[in-house]
Amino acid sequence: MLKKALKNQGIRAKVTKSGVSFEIPISGDFRGAKLSPIGVHSGKLLGNKEYIHCSASDVVLLDTEIKREKAAQQLERVRSARSRRENAEQLRKAAVERSIQSRQEEAALRRADREKELMDKLHRRSLKRQTNKKLAHLMELFDMLQ
16 A cells, blocks of 8 residues: 555655665656665665664655755755846946946047037137238228328
């Protein structure tokens, strides 16, 4: 009965001379992760602890708990990696925005300088015209006086 219940869960149980051993598929991988028989030291799978008087359901629960812990650790690693990527992306975006803003400010300063130069040039031209007109008028007056 236990064997059928375990089989419904995807766990294969085998009766051996030293007890019952299980093959538990991990993440849909049906190559099987083999647990040592119940009552025997199961070093690697159960975290280097001795579970001498465990029942089959205890072993399944312990394995499920280990899987949950590993999944939680993996989820935390994924979250921290995602947050690091997002922070790096935000820093890059901020640097690009600062660069764009500084370029726009430089362009505005260049436009203002160019406009000022053009205004100065126009002012010099108008002064030159006025001076030439006054000079021409003075020359006419001088010619009249002679």
